[in-house]
Amino acid sequence: MAPMPTALTWPDRLIAAIDQGLRAVAAAPPMATRPSPAAALAEPVLSSDERRTSAALMRVNHAGEIAAQALYSGQALFARSPATHDLLSNAAREERDHLAWCAARIDELGGRTSLLTPLWYAGSFGIGVLAGLRADAESLGFVRETERQVETHLRDHLQRLPALDEKSAAILSRMAEDEMHHGTTAALAGGAELPAPIRGCMKVGGEILRRIALIV
Ligand SMILES: [Fe+2]
Numbered sequence: 001m002a003p004m005p006t007a008l009t010w011p012d013r014l015i016a017a018i019d020q021g022l023r024a025v026a027a028a029p030p031m032a033t034r035p036s037p038a039a040a041l042a043e044p045v046l047s048s049d050e051r052r053t054s055a056a057l058m059r060v061n062h063a064g065e066i067a068a069q070a071l072y073s074g075q076a077l078f079a080r081s082p083a084t085h086d087l088l089s090n091a092a093r094e095e096r097d098h099l100a101w102c103a104a105r106i107d108e109l110g111g112r113t114s115l116l117t118p119l120w121y122a123g124s125f126g127i128g129v130l131a132g133l134r135a136d137a138e139s140l141g142f143v144r145e146t147e148r149q150v151e152t153h154l155r156d157h158l159q160r161l162p163a164l165d166e167k168s169a170a171i172l173s174r175m176a177e178d179e180m181h182h183g184t185t186a187a188l189a190g191g192a193e194l195p196a197p198i199r200g201c202m203k204v205g206g207e208i209l210r211r212i213a214l215i216v
């Protein structure tokens with residue numbers, strides 16, 4: 001059964017947003033509430049090039065999850081209805097699982113997370129606040145479009161992962177399913193289709209993150 005919407009006060013929301021931000025950019029990755037889809041799979045034997053490629057792709061996905069959490073946290077701050085606030089908070093919680101799974105996989109691959117993590121969080125939080133200041137239908141429309149673009153991106157990364165890296169692939173496949181679910185939930189909750197120019201700007205923003213996080 002879905003949890004009852006909660007009516008949080010402004011100080012509650014602000015404290016929750018600050019807490020989430022500090023946790024997201026802190027050195028220790030969050031605890032996942034669900035086991036990683038990669039947990040039961042054996043570590044594949046990868047060449048050093050394949051390992052580097054996987055680690056770089058997973059770094060991009062980790063940065064994307066940081067951005068998703070920040071977006072939803074910023075949006076939740078200004079959500080008009082308690083139901084919208086709860087939807088955004090629940091989506092952010094699942095994104096934290098994604099973040100933990102990506103962080104653990106990066107560790108296994110001997111890679112590192114993006115050096116620009118605080119920047120991804122701060123920039124995305126600001127964009128989330130702007131989206132959250134709009135009516136709930138538009139804010140939920142932003143979630144719907146974000147999730148659609150992230151799902152497309154994840155399917156692209158699944159093609160680009162080294163074929164033997166089934167562990168990373170299992171994580172990205174589950175994430176893609178979750179993102180599809182988040183997008184559908186937002187659409188069913190009244191998320192409007194955003195105008196094409198906004199969708200285009202979001203694509204450009206996502207592409208900037210993808211290209212930079214691939215390197216740093
Ligand atoms: Fe996610």
Ligand SMILES: [Fe+2]
Pocket residue numbers: 068091095147178179182
């Ligand atoms: Fe999502």
